[in-house]
Amino acid sequence: MSADTPLVLSDARHLLRRAGFEATVAAAQKLVDDNPTRGDAADQLLSFTPSKFKPGGRYVEDIANKWVRYMVKTKLQLQERLVLFWHDHFATSFQKVGDVGQMAVQNRLIRLNCRGSFKDFVKAINKDPAMMEFLDTVHNHKGDPNENYGRELQELFTLGVKDPMGNPNYEQDDVKQIARAFTGWDYDRTGTAFLDTSSHDKGDSVEHWNPARGPKVIYKTRGGFGNPSGQDFSAGTNYAQEVDNVIDIIFRHRYLDATNTLRNTVGDYIAKKLITYFAQPDPSQSYVTAVVDESGFGSSFDLTALLKSIFVHDDFYLTAVPPGAGTHKSVKWPVDYVVSSLRLLQIRLKGKDQSLLGGEGDPQGGDDVSIRDLLENMGQVLFEPPSVFGWDWETAWLSSATLLARYAFARDIAGARGGGRTSFRPERLFDLTESDPGTIVDAVTELLGVKDQLTNSNRDDLITYLTDAGAMPTIDLSDTDTLYRKLNGLVAVVLQSPVYQLQ
């Protein structure tokens, strides 16, 4: 464990890449100047008070665009990284919910809970109107129980289908029992959830095709509780309490690890997913258990403590090295690709639709395309995840279709030459009196955060581009045409390069 490990510049930059969108050398240097150790830096990044921001607008496209704008502008970069993670985790789609206001409210709910108690977070999600619509809690009545939420609550939100040893965490009967707890829940016009007890399964009348299910217990055979009659979630006649009781039991679910020790299932499941998001795909189980044990997350469910442990662990910094044999690299999510590129190149989005200057047409005019639509081409429509599983990560983000969409975005931002805040202004970012091709390549790749990730041969390839394979040994960036062809062109090529697709 390494909370006391001194913070060095390269580690600071890696931390900022993963915990934010704008890991410039200057920002990394400031983090080092302010914080002697990794632990101090993690504390500083995690010290934010969650914002009450809620994306506004009449259409789902509006709130998607507004959220991206917020991500591009906010100082709370880690907060937005977390909101994005939880939006994927508690994946809820407008396609089914159908209410823009409810989607926006859920977005704020996620933001307010993004680094707090995970148990409280899940209890709040239980009663979130968008979620109640999305996973059919509002369609779950006694006699006609609907299993949708009871299943996904366990499979996706808290436990996973199987524990790390490959054993099932729950059975179909547990899904059915949990569905009983949620029968009769609805929400009122203010979006406040309430229980209609007349529609709640109190163990009394049931329809003929749904035979009585007996006592309200779960995990008769699972959960490591050692009680064959199961865990009782009933609460007498306080029926509204049952859903919270279910969560309390789920958060006590344990599994037997390889050393025959009982471990909290929710703790390891959530820790592994957060590590996978922030640090590396396929993390070792020892990294997972180390951060859970150090942070106490398996009993406190304090997300801030867990995140700090993740950010100070040595394994977190393993992925800072360039890709090669034995390295684990993560693919940038489309939102990360877009927001990081805009922030690093200091380009603001334009107009009501949050579009790029130039957009689909050309720099002199034409149709502007909203940032939400550009993200759709890359495979990530905010507020419309493809299914309850959220998005597929890693190489699933990249295909010929989505790569071409990234190439087009790179072309558009590098070619945004209108002159204002919504355009790419190389004179503000680079020394245009520089004429040495190698120095120019280094400056561009350093700004975009990939200089230390390139091979020498990659660097030579970029120099070849600048010099037209040696025909133009020095570059005169004061010449507008050369500037456009070479510097704007180089920026686009770097944004399109394989290594920039990695985190």
Place this chain on the structure above:
Amino acid sequence: MAITRRQFITRTGLAAAGTLIGPGLFRNPLLREAFAQLMQDRYLIVLFLDGGNDGLNTVTPQAGPLRSDYEDARNSIQLLPGELIVPVKAFTDTHSGTQLGFHPGLGGTNGGIAALYDANMVAVIQGCGYPEYNLSHDLSRSIWQTGSPLTTVGTGWMGRYLLNNGYAPTDIPACTIGDSVAPELRQTATSVLAFDNLQDFGFPYDYAYDNDTTFKDAVFNALHRLPNGAAANANSTMQYIGNTGGSTLDATNSYPPLHRKYVQDRPTWNAKYSSGGTPPGLNTSTARDFREIAKVIYGVASGVANVNARFFELRNGGYDTHSDQGGADSQGQHYNLHREVGDAVKLFFDDLTDMAAHAGSQTGLQNLHKKVVVMVWSEFARRITQNDSGTDHGSQGPMFVIGGGVNGGVYGTHANIAQSALDDDGNTPYSQAPGFRSTDFRDVYGTIIKHWLGMADPSILLPTDPIISSSYWNTANFDMGFV
């Protein structure tokens, strides 16, 4: 794709004419053509109904023994006998003697899959599933896509076919319509193209230099060098990005011409898929996706250079009908989904049939509708007994195998849906007494691999387990009659 002579004999029905088979075989020009058509000149499309399609309201007991059990299980979403489409061609579950009917949506606005069934082009395989069924969308989908119910594997079932057939890293034997490569096609040897539409599938150059080929070449070449470097990296993610990037750049040159050729040669058909034309075209996402496949197949069959895709995946989502499923209501959720698929599949085969009719001397286009098979699947069917207004996750359901080379009809056995025959969770079990089991989806894959793709032993690609050690694909009358 390699084949054995024995398969050739079996598939062409020439086994009896033994004297024809011998050293003189390949000197007979008619037989040489038959060989090419039957074994090499084929296409396979898989259509995924994402979310778990309600099989019982897709192919439904219309009359006979299973009808009353159906009526017990389904009330508000029940399809009445008169609402179901009863094809002219026999449509019966022979095991129980139940008359079946198609969901009315499958008739589409153009006759749909029901009309193709009457044209003898649809094999309906009842009760498809796998042992120890899983009710998680994610896991069950993965089981179907990898073709492996009991063990986890990293490649897709079609991907393993590609692996076994020696494609190079930058070959593009397969395409997915959509943003991401279909897991069925996943493997590490070759490239799969993913695109929404070929019209936009070009490399995005700086607009200011749109007519400057020197600039374009410089950018294109720089970008081509970078993926080549990435493909050589020891990191597997970089290899993937490198190979995908390289083949994508190549395809930006080779694939857009397929769009232009189709639109130019087939304007009337082009309009039928989209909003234009009189009467207006279908203009659904499934229809438009099928049109992209039609463009590629038309190009490949016409002999366009540098394209050779034979495998395709597309999907239609929205089948997770826990609520508001709708029965025979033509504005209902499930109806809309079926109509969209029925219309699109029918139009697609009409298009292929028309291409074949105008093939002239182009052998690739001749009989094209008989060279294409569409396999329709979903990760599971839904609960036999409905809930409030929809259906929860279930186990086995029907699959469709569609094409002019298919001997249409009903295959497999309908599950026993009597309440007393269901398991504790209300689903039909994999094995039902007496002596009956579901059709394993691997039976269907295996039949396609063996009889359509000509691979002698499908179990190389489809690991068996004790439960399906006696596979149907070895059963003479379960080959869906590929001709």
